Amino acid sequence: MKTPQLLNYACDSWLAGEGDLAQLPSAIDGSPVAMTGSGGLDFAAMLDHARDVGGPALRKMTFHERARLLKALGLAVMARKEELYELSYSTGATRKDGWIDIEGGAGTLFSFSSKGRRELPDGHVLLDGQLETLSRNGTFMGQHIFTSLQGAAVHINAFNFPVWGMLEKLAPTLLAGVPAIVKPASATAYLTEAAFRIMIESGLLPPGSVQLIVGHVGDLFDHLSCQDIVSFTGSAATAMKLQTHPVIARESVRFVAERDSLNASVLGPDAGPGTPEFDLFVKEVATEMTVKAGQKCTAIRRAMAPAEHLDALEKALGERLASTRVGDPRSEDTRMGALVSLAQRDDVRARIAELEAAGARIVAGDPAADPPVEGGAFLPPVLLRTDDPWSTEAVHDVEPFGPVSTIMPYKDLGDAIALANRGRGSLCLSLFTHDGATAREFVLGAGAYHGRMLVIDRTNAAESTGHGSPLPVLTHGGPGRAGGGEEMGGVRGVKHYMQRTAIQSSPAMIGAIAGAFYISGAPKHEIDVHPFRKPMSKLNVGDTLKTGSRTVTLGDIEHFAHFTGDNFYAHMDEEAARASPIFEGRVAHGYLILSFAAGLFVDPAPGPVLANTGLENLRFLTPLYPGDSMRVELTVRSKSLKGEDTGVVRWAVEIFNQKDDIVAAYDLLTENIP
Ligand code: NAP
Numbered sequence: 265m266k267t268p269q270l271l272n273y274a275c276d277s278w279l280a281g282e283g284d285l286a287q288l289p290s291a292i293d294g295s296p297v298a299m300t301g302s303g304g305l306d307f308a309a310m311l312d313h314a315r316d317v318g319g320p321a322l323r324k325m326t327f328h329e330r331a332r333l334l335k336a337l338g339l340a341v342m343a344r345k346e347e348l349y350e351l352s353y354s355t356g357a358t359r360k361d362g363w364i365d366i367e368g369g370a371g372t373l374f375s376f377s378s379k380g381r382r383e384l385p386d387g388h389v390l391l392d393g394q395l396e397t398l399s400r401n402g403t404f405m406g407q408h409i410f411t412s413l414q415g416a417a418v419h420i421n422a423f424n425f426p427v428w429g430m431l432e433k434l435a436p437t438l439l440a441g442v443p444a445i446v447k448p449a450s451a452t453a454y455l456t457e458a459a460f461r462i463m464i465e466s467g468l469l470p471p472g473s474v475q476l477i478v479g480h481v482g483d484l485f486d487h488l489s490c491q492d493i494v495s496f497t498g499s500a501a502t503a504m505k506l507q508t509h510p511v512i513a514r515e516s517v518r519f520v521a522e523r524d525s526l527n528a529s530v531l532g533p534d535a536g537p538g539t540p541e542f543d544l545f546v547k548e549v550a551t552e553m554t555v556k557a558g559q560k561c562t563a564i565r566r567a568m569a570p571a572e573h574l575d576a577l578e579k580a581l582g583e584r585l586a587s588t589r590v591g592d593p594r595s596e597d598t599r600m601g602a603l604v605s606l607a608q609r610d611d612v613r614a615r616i617a618e619l620e621a622a623g624a625r626i627v628a629g630d631p632a633a634d635p636p637v638e639g640g641a642f643l644p645p646v647l648l649r650t651d652d653p654w655s656t657e658a659v660h661d662v663e664p665f666g667p668v669s670t671i672m673p674y675k676d677l678g679d680a681i682a683l684a685n686r687g688r689g690s691l692c693l694s695l696f697t698h699d700g701a702t703a704r705e706f707v708l709g710a711g712a713y714h715g716r717m718l719v720i721d722r723t724n725a726a727e728s729t730g731h732g733s734p735l736p737v738l739t740h741g742g743p744g745r746a747g748g749g750e751e752m753g754g755v756r757g758v759k760h761y762m763q764r765t766a767i768q769s770s771p772a773m774i775g776a777i778a779g780a781f782y783i784s785g786a787p788k789h790e791i792d793v794h795p796f797r798k799p800m801s802k803l804n805v806g807d808t809l810k811t812g813s814r815t816v817t818l819g820d821i822e823h824f825a826h827f828t829g830d831n832f833y834a835h836m837d838e839e840a841a842r843a844s845p846i847f848e849g850r851v852a853h854g855y856l857i858l859s860f861a862a863g864l865f866v867d868p869a870p871g872p873v874l875a876n877t878g879l880e881n882l883r884f885l886t887p888l889y890p891g892d893s894m895r896v897e898l899t900v901r902s903k904s905l906k907g908e909d910t911g912v913v914r915w916a917v918e919i920f921n922q923k924d925d926i927v928a929a930y931d932l933l934t935e936n937i938p
Pocket of ligand 1: 691747
């Protein structure tokens, strides 16, 4: 049977690469899986298509519309996941490895979809921080905003997670309203192409919003502009080559680099053999070495233990690794599959030899072991040990991208911190300790060198997501050697694909720019129908209810104090209140003011407002004295969808006294019928 050729997707057409094609072999037995190449593509035209067609279409959609698109894409991938699992075996991955890649990828789309609908406005502009007062009378203000970049995102991905690697970058990019050109690593491009094809065939994506290159990127970099962004995942050597491209420097093209990383895991001084933390540590190191055959940028490469526990660690880890069944990933009793290719296996063997030459010795596993399947890229887990981690640079520098880790001793916590930081920046570090003081000292000493840190003990291990799992809601990336990049992290990840601009103008003008967000101080639209009587779709940002006023008496204050038990001096002791540097006498309770405010603005009948779900940014600004009166202005600040059947309205609540001084201000959140 002829080996199938992967297709590029350029300018909304599937195109076969011309000229020389590369053959992609199966990791299991070396048999050909696909041919690939991108010769003949017009890379400049692809960038133009993304900028001229994809970008405008995506930017026309609101954050919420794009968030719903992500969810639909995730569902489309899930509906055809078995096709992907079948291909995934050829990459050497077991079903469990494939689950992280395929369902983890779809899960990332779902997570960003949910974040987008809950945390972003149903509009096009994202506000950044609070309004800054720039003038005495408040007519001239400052507000930072984010708008979508108007170029293309070029995603260059590593081979190890062909589906997740694509989707974890696409999710924030599309949510930001930016089109993408995806270039997967060739070794596993057949799996990326299949997942990409599913998304195209779903018919959900606007034209020009995504394109695919299965092969080299030609002269693409020569045509990048200041509105484009390159997000690269792979080796330090390739990152360096791409990051120093003259166009990247000349045009200040954003360049996100996720590179290799000598991640460490540390057994705390309190966590000797016999403690739950010791057992958890052994389990975690073994898991990180064997999941995905250790081909994870976050895998534990350096395992550190107090010197007196290193022998016990070597024994326990060695026993655990010996029971790892390495074999054909399609077989159900296989715990660890193959590396991605023979070339990758040979590279890992060479890195092990480098570590040995630098003084580390193998204490478990044989790198030269016969493969369980002829022609397959198999390698058993290999554990190395060094007893003098300060005398060799290699254990902190050489990354064998496979099932390999080195154990090493430390003298005291300061020594462990210094050793962990000797990796010169990592994606993640885990510390196994049941002692809060140890955790604090470690994090203060090492935080600056690591992008993510897990502190694991007996109380959280069962629910821990694990050392090596990047999560959509948390930042993935690390300083220094790890590339200095940041991805995901919820809405933070979306902002990498947007431009922050400081706007200076009147509140009304800033409100007009923000669109779907009421800026305090901007004009309000007073409405006749009570806003609690309107479904969310009929409410407009800026709609305002102005209530009547009520007087707050001393009797009210005393009644409230007796009723609630809140007899704080400021409300109940005239002399003490006068003596305070803040009050001129007894004042109304803040909680009483809030309760009276609700009494003034609430419309009692059931629906469309279903429930009060919280207050945010509450400030009491002017004391309210007995005899003062209060009134409320309730304004729709923003609206967002929570699920299919409910929405959230954010109301700006401002409480004024009889002199129109602002007594209190806060945001009220209600759950509403959409
Ligand atoms: P790689 O050789 O650097 O390749 C990475 C990507 O760059 C591939 O898509 C590759 O395409 C592409 N590439 C190579 N040369 C290029 C060029 N001149 N122009 C444009 N693109 C080019 O890395 P790898 O061996 O695939 O991946 C393993 C490394 O990635 C490990 O060091 C690992 O630690 C790191 N990694 C880091 C993360 C992270 O999030 N920090 C995640 C996963 C992996 P071709 O395959 O077509 O050459």
